[in-house]
Amino acid sequence: MNVELRNIQKTFGPVRANDDISLTIPAGTIYGILGENGAGKSTLLKILSGYLRADSGALLLDGRPAVIRSPADGIRHGIGMLHQDPLDFPPMEAVDDFMVGRSGKFFPDRKRACAELGKLAGDFDFSVDPEARVDSLTVGERQQLEIVRLLAIGVRVLILDEPTTGISAGQKQKLFQALRQLSGQGMTIVFVTHKLRDVEELCGQVAVFRQGRLIGETARPFDEGALVRMMFDREFERPHRSRAALGETVLEVRDLSVEDRRLSVSGANLELKRGEIVGLAGMDGSGQELLLRACAGLIRPVGGRVCVSGRNLTRRPYREFLDAGVAYLPAARMEAGLVRGLTVTEHCVLAAGRNNFSIDWTGAERQALKRISDFDIRARPSSPVESLSGGNQQRVLLSLLKEDLRLILLEHPTRGLDIESSIYIWDQLKKRCQNGAGVLFMSSDIDELLQYSDRVVVFFSGRMSAPLDAAGLRAETIGQRIGGVGFE
Secondary structure, three states: OOEEEEEEEEEEOOEEEEEEEEEEEOOOOEEEEEEOOOOOHHHHHHHHHOOOOOOEEEEEEOOEEEOOOOHHHHHHOOEEEEOOOOOOOOOOEHHHHHOOOOOOOOOOOHHHHHHHHHHHHHHOOOOOOOOOEHHHOOHHHHHHHHHHHHHHOOOOEEEEEOOOOOOOHHHHHHHHHHHHHHHHOOOEEEEEEOOHHHHHHHOOEEEEEEOOEEEEEEEOOOOHHHHHHHHHOOOOOOOOOOOOOOOOEEEEEEEEEEEOOOOEEEEEEEEEEOOOEEEEEOOOOOOHHHHHHHHHOOOOOOEEEEEEOOEEOOOOOHHHHHHOOEEEEOOOHHHHHOOOOOEHHHHHHHHHOOOOOOOOHHHHHHHHHHHHHHOOOOOOOOOEHHHOOHHHHHHHHHHOOOOOOOEEEEEOOOOOOOHHHHHHHHHHHHHHHHOOOEEEEEOOOHHHHHHHOOEEEEEEOOEEOOOEEHHHOOHHHHHHHHOOOOOO
């Protein structure tokens, strides 16, 4: 299906998210939409799929005008969108989620749906257990489930918003293979990203957005420097590796055992010094998230101990971890980090943790303005956090951290962020290290692990490697360890 967008305009208050955007996307192509966080790319594709309505402009499908007022309208026109955080139903089993959105009988045939799910997943070498609960799946598996669900209900234009954030290298390979396969069958693929390497590897043509405007379009072979200049109106230098002076041990993990419904980690040992950054690598669901959450006091270990600055906090309440100077930033910012519907000012009030019966709203707004300025957040004190881009949401989370932290734990700290935002986030974290905090983070981005870690720990099927010095480490070595080499 050919897609044409003409003169699309969309504003949110004073912010012009889409400023007279016109694009033509041919059928059977993988078309990239590239831009920094907040450039307007997701807004445009939400308009195309019916999640938002344009203020003005027109949409043509195969040359015919189409009016899409809702996601249901989008599906009826053959347009489906895979959001950065999949819109699924965590309490359901995968097969029940797979059947959502279908017309038909009041009591659907689950056995038939299981067979259909299995066949579609097999066609693309996806691994989705029909009887697994959605909340037990990794981000990559949830993406796979959503893709086959959209295909089953007849989608012919598939939009993917930042689909490679938070998924493993193996899942990314399967995703790209599936997208090439679908494109070869005539499906139109719209690939929204800020990652230049993904565009170079997958897309035949790309449109670049900046501050709500279409800056230009280009076809492969791509010039990476030119794309960066189009995105940011300037180029960036990668920061040099630097180490803060190390202090006493801030985190000690001894013979730790922790488990959930899918996996168990046992015998984990790790020491983290003040000023040190340790990265955790591994396929999604290999155990690194379990370790982080146990160190944050969010789940209780079944054995071993967790000590923060010499204080044994094993199986102690989460509140005691907070009091000990531990902070945890989840990958799911809106689901687990921020509160949907609350403004930046209201988050400042929550972060203050006061027990007073009255709230000084004038003082809270001043505090919000200061944090917006200090952390270069593109927002106003009255902005609801869900209206911000991913990079600005992450900056809000960082701005809410206490000053005297000993230990900062992060899941995918730059997930979904552009180059500028990623560099800024790490500049802030390195300043924390210089002030005496230790940082423990997990990432699926091997380049990020090598760039910012002092040491790297690799997880494989619940097993944990000895820490590796990042200074002499190669990406190939981490990739092999992630695949199980050295764990025999």
